[in-house]
Amino acid sequence: MTSRPVRIGVQIQPQHADYKAIRRAAAEAEDIGADILFNWDHFYPLYGEPEGLHFECWTMLAAWAEQTSRVEIGALVSCNSYRNPELLADMARTVDHIGDGRLILGIGSGWFEKDYQEYGYEFGTAGGRLDDLAEALPRIESRLAKLNPPPTRKIPVLIGGGGEKKTLRLVAKHADIWHSFGDAETVERKTGILREHCAAVGRDASEIEISAGVGGKPAEKGQALLDLGVTLFTVGTGGPDYDFSELRDWVAWRDQVNG
Template identity: 85%
Template sequence: MTTRPVRIGVQIQPQHADYQTIRRAAAEAEDLGVDILFNWDHFYPLYGDPEGQHFECWTMLAAWAEQTSRAEIGALVTCNSYRNPELLADMARTVDHISDGRLLLGIGSGWFEKDYDEYGYEFGTAGGRLDDLAEALPRIESRLAKLNPAPTRHIPVLIGGGGEKKTLRLVAQHADIWHSFGDAATVERKLGVLRRHCADVGRDPAEIEISVGAVGTPAENGRTLLDLGVTLFTVETGGPAYDFTELRQWIAWRDEING
């Protein structure tokens, strides 16, 4: 069990929609009371027409920083391969200031090969991309400490992924939030692995917020995951019409749980 409050995120996937629709969706989600507005860091749609409409992640986050006033914002997740670590740190610091301290730095090693091929990045191997992420995270932390002006706060780092040897060790070393997918049994097993990595690096696992992709309704699996220590649940929705039916259910459940 955890003493953290339950939080609800929504990933507004920037695909198959014009930007005016995305802007309205972000405003509606904040009005509904969502805790975190996420997009994602890709260059092409992940489903539907592979050449369909799509928008870039970080320029959108800067726009959301101006448009919104209460919800935290972030990428679920930034692909480490697409930007120099020092540049990414500066971008994050800038959006942090634009948003008055509401940015989360979500990051992962990357996986969508079409993005790499079309934009000229070396795809390499999954292990190599994780090694690159391991090198980038200390560089990001170092640059954030040097920037003038400094970030408005410690920018929370969310690491996405479930790899038990490399990814979860990086979570233990660097993350404030760990995001994954899977049923309760999968989450429980990986939490055990994460706790062992935390013990190895001298980290209290209670410092790390546990996040999952919300599947279905909270009545189906919310309580089970909450009992495991999950407190951040994120609903996904894609264009051209963003459907917040499930999001409303999760927000209502959050309010009931948090009292």
């Protein structure tokens, strides 16, 4: 069990919608009571019409930082391959200031090959992209420490992915939040491996918040994941008509659990 309060995130997927609809969705999600608004870092839709409407991640986060006032914001997740690490650090610091300290720096190694092909990035291999992420994270940390003005706070780093040898070791070394995927059995196994990595690098595993992507009704999986230490639960919704029925259910469950 954990002493952290339960938090609810929503990923407003920036696909198949015009920006007016995305802006309205962000406002509605904040009004419903979401704790965090996420988008994602892709250049094309991940499902539906492959050439459908789509918008870029970080310019959107800057707009959300101005539009919203309470929720934290971030990418679930930003692709390390698409930006120089020093540039990404500066972008994160800037959005952090725009939003008065509400940015979460979500990052991962990347996987969507169409993005790479269409925008001229080298796709390489999954292992190579993870090695690039391992090199980038200390550079991001170093640049954040040099920027003037500095970030308004220690920007939380969220790392997404479940690779047991490389990704979870990076989580143990660098992350404040680990975003996981899968059912309770999978989360239980991987959190055990994460604790082993934390022990190996001399870190207290309880410092890392555990996040999970969820769907459906909270009664079906919420308590099982909570019992495993998950405290951040994130639902997703895509355009053109953003449906927040699941978000409402999970926010109500959060309020019940947190008392």
